[in-house]
Every structure is written in C-alpha cells, then in structure tokens.
Amino acid sequence: MPGILRRQPVNRALASQVTHHHVAVFLLTFFSYSLLHASRKTFSNVKVSISSQWTPSCLNNTTFNLQPYELWNSSHLFPDAEGATLFLGTLDTIFLFSYAVGLFVSGIIADRLNMRWVLSFGMCSSALVVFVFGTLTEWLHFYNVWFYSFLWIVNGLLQSTGWPCVVAVMGNWFGKAGRGFVFGLWSACASVGNILGAFLASSVLQYGYEYAFLVTASVQFAGGVIVFFGLVISPKEIGLPEVGEETDGAAEEGASEPLIGGDTNEDDEEQNYSIQATDLSSSGSGPQPEAIGFFQACCLPGVILYSLAYACLKLVNYSFFFWLPFYLSNNFGWKEAEADKLSIWYDVGGIIGGTIQGLISDMLQKRAPVLAISLTLAVVSLFGYSRSPNSKAINAVIMAVTGFFIGGPSNMISSAISADLGRQEMVKSSSEALATVTGIVDGTGSVGAAVGQYLVSLIQEKLGWMWVFYFFILMTTLTVLFITPLLAKEIRMLLVQRQLRRAAG
Numbered sequence: 001m002p003g004i005l006r007r008q009p010v011n012r013a014l015a016s017q018v019t020h021h022h023v024a025v026f027l028l029t030f031f032s033y034s035l036l037h038a039s040r041k042t043f044s045n046v047k048v049s050i051s052s053q054w055t056p057s058c059l060n061n062t063t064f065n066l067q068p069y070e071l072w073n074s075s076h077l078f079p080d081a082e083g084a085t086l087f088l089g090t091l092d093t094i095f096l097f098s099y100a101v102g103l104f105v106s107g108i109i110a111d112r113l114n115m116r117w118v119l120s121f122g123m124c125s126s127a128l129v130v131f132v133f134g135t136l137t138e139w140l141h142f143y144n145v146w147f148y149s150f151l152w153i154v155n156g157l158l159q160s161t162g163w164p165c166v167v168a169v170m171g172n173w174f175g176k177a178g179r180g181f182v183f184g185l186w187s188a189c190a191s192v193g194n195i196l197g198a199f200l201a202s203s204v205l206q207y208g209y210e211y212a213f214l215v216t217a218s219v220q221f222a223g224g225v226i227v228f229f230g231l232v233i234s235p236k237e238i239g240l241p242e243v244g245e246e247t248d249g250a251a252e253e254g255a256s257e258p259l260i261g262g263d264t265n266e267d268d269e270e271q272n273y274s275i276q277a278t279d280l281s282s283s284g285s286g287p288q289p290e291a292i293g294f295f296q297a298c299c300l301p302g303v304i305l306y307s308l309a310y311a312c313l314k315l316v317n318y319s320f321f322f323w324l325p326f327y328l329s330n331n332f333g334w335k336e337a338e339a340d341k342l343s344i345w346y347d348v349g350g351i352i353g354g355t356i357q358g359l360i361s362d363m364l365q366k367r368a369p370v371l372a373i374s375l376t377l378a379v380v381s382l383f384g385y386s387r388s389p390n391s392k393a394i395n396a397v398i399m400a401v402t403g404f405f406i407g408g409p410s411n412m413i414s415s416a417i418s419a420d421l422g423r424q425e426m427v428k429s430s431s432e433a434l435a436t437v438t439g440i441v442d443g444t445g446s447v448g449a450a451v452g453q454y455l456v457s458l459i460q461e462k463l464g465w466m467w468v469f470y471f472f473i474l475m476t477t478l479t480v481l482f483i484t485p486l487l488a489k490e491i492r493m494l495l496v497q498r499q500l501r502r503a504a505g
Helices: 007-015 020-045 047-053 069-073 081-112 115-139 145-159 162-173 179-186 189-207 209-230 249-255 267-271 294-298 303-332 336-342 344-364 368-385 392-422 431-462 465-504
Strands: none
Touching (some): 020 115, 020 162, 020 179, 047 081, 047 209, 081 145, 081 431, 115 145, 115 209, 179 344, 179 392, 303 431, 303 465, 344 368
C-alpha cells in the first residue's frame, strides 16, 4: 500500500519522540527572532520622538525661542517635521532592501557555516548597530543623514541572518508530520517580537528615545550570547537520529513522503532530476551532506512559484505592519496611542490563523489548498475592512479576521512551506539546502515588501486609502494565481489518494 495511506501512525510515532531538546530548540529560535523583530518595532514606536529631536525646537509654539539660533539648533537635521518624517520612511525602505539582499546571501552562508555562529553573530552585531544608531549618536549629539543610512543598511544585512537560520534549525528538528501545526505556532515569533518591542520601548520612552534603543539592543545582545552557548542546530550533534530516520520500514516511507512534490505516477519522472553539487547516489557509507548552490536551490520544484507568491503576500502583510496605526489615526481621527493598541489585533489574528491553518494542512497533508482558500477569503475580508465603520470594536474584529486570512498564510509560506521546500525528496540527503531555500523565499518576499512601502505611500497620496485596499486585493489575487499550478497538482494528488483509499477499503 502506498505511503500516503500510512501517515497517521507516523504522526503518532513522531509525536512520541519529542524530547526536551526539541522544546529548547523551539524556545531559543522563537525568542531569538522575536528579539530581532523587537528592535524593528522599537524604531517604529519612537519615530515621533526622533522626528522631534531632528526638528528645530523653535517650530514648537510652546517652547522658548532660544538665541542665538545657530547655537541651539545646529545639530538638527531637517528644517521641519515633514522632512524628518520623509527620511524616517526612507530608512524603512533602505532597511527592507538591504534586508532582502542579505537574505539571499545569508542563507547560502548559513548552509556552509555553523548556523549557531551565524545566528549569534547576527543578533549581537545587529544589537551593537542599533545601540550606535539610536543611543550613542544621541549621547554624542552626532546627527548625520549619511551615517544613519549606512548604519541602517548594515543593520538590514545583519538582521537577515536570523530567519534562514532559525527556519533551518527548526526544519532539522521537526519533520513533516505535524510541521504545519508546529511551525504555525512557532511563526508567531514575529508578532510576539512586535509586542515585546512595543513594551520595551514604552517602558523607558519617558526618559528619551535613546533609552528605548539601549534596552532593546541590550536584551538582543544577551539573547545572542544565550543562543551561542545553548542552541543545538541538529539532532546529530547530540547523537539523536536525523528527521526522517526516527522510524523504520513503512512508517519511515510515510514520514519522508514530501508535501511539496508530485503524485505517485510522477515520482519516477521527478527522481530523474539531479543536483550536480550533491551526489545523492554516492556509494560507500552513505551520501555526505553538501550545501547546494543558489541557482540549484531556485530550480527545486515550487521554490520560484512560492517566492513570487510570497513577494505579493508579504507586501500586503508588511504594509499592515508599517501603515496600520497611521491609517487608523489618519482615517478615523483616533489618538496615536489608541491606534497602536488597536493594531495588535491584526497580529493576534495572524497568530491564530497560522496555527489553525498549519494544523489543517497537516491533517490534509497538503499546503496549497489551505493557502488558496484562506487567501480567497482574505480578498473578502480586505474589501470588508476597507468599509469598516468608525467603531473601534467592529474595526478590531474585522482587523483580526483580516490578519487571520493574510497573516496566517504569510506565516505558513515563510516557515512551514520553506522548510518543506528545503527538505523535499530531491535534497533529503542534504539538510544544507534549508537555509538557502528559506533565504530565497523570504528574500524575494522582502523585495516585494520594500517596493510596497513606496507604492502604498504613493497611492495613498494620489488616490486615497480606498485605492490602497484595492491594491492589496490585487496583490492577494496575484498570490493565488502564482500558487495555482501547485494547487492543481496537489488537488490531483488528493483525488488519487481518495481513489486509493476507496480501493483499500
């Protein structure tokens, strides 16, 4: 009987072998990326204070006009708040572009070096850059546009080491059985990081924005040190079997059955595909894991399509991340603090959506159908949210629903599906493909997110917020179109499975 009919026993077998090492890896990778996201959120939360510091105080009617003007305002960067706000938005775009470029490179580096070293170095060095950017420059009263831009480019490159490493480490420890649920729950790390960053910043912002950067950078640096001494990147480091080797015989066959791949009639054809950098049929004691190249990783089935789909979807998801509080204040006239608190419901919806949809995809043993249904409903929720009344309760409910159908699929593609793509049948002997594939998917998504921030501001200024939501609907629809070939393939596989079950019953 084909392995697709024997997956349920495999799920129970794998669940029974979860150790305290799995729990430690889950928590360490979860909070390491949460801390990276917290530093990004801190920058977003203190923009008003930074803008005030970079703008001459004489523009505030409640302050004294101190003389001589050149002495008291010589350190300020911009003549008015509009210039400061524009530069802060430019820094967001600079960060996202450098982050996207870094993802393509850091995934390859992580596959060739110890991922614990790469992740720890990225966290600690990024913390130092954040400290210099927000704290040291303020203490020294050193303000320079080019220096700030350079630091934020470096910060984007350093932070890009995080996601490929943590996804690859999680993929090393957790197999396909239950991966959708585990990764759906784990991918809440970004949302938890947003909440943590907001809490850390608000707790010390009264003393000056430089202390918000100081606290965040200190916690992130400490997290990097803990990761360096505590993270085990794969089971083989402590003598445990690799993922896919836990069970024998038929169970092992079912466990290694790829969620990203063809049906049983296409297996022979797909097995002819070969990666020249890795000899999967080498003789001797067994194939030695070898990192695959960038273009070889791009040629893996599903990588390009999911990367393009994620570029469209991450554009929408990150636009909510950057623009939602501003939209609530600008469109409804709500106070900035109230808008910040209300925007958390989008993250809450994304956390719940990623977990539930990941669990459903595990039960179905297919990812694309779950994504397609969720994204189709996301179009409906976006249209409904664009017409939300001036009511905080109703807005929060529709916002959470929108986060459920957009944030959930975004979390699935960036985590569980990236791990599936990096450990599919063609590279199952080379776990060193995981970080490279993750970097490609997330890097392409970050390019889309970076372009999107400029387009959102342009559309909002020229056409208004309603057209921004029409743009989001278009991008969500394009996401569905990009995964349509994979959706058709997996539906065909489901029909084959159904026929086989009927024949077996």
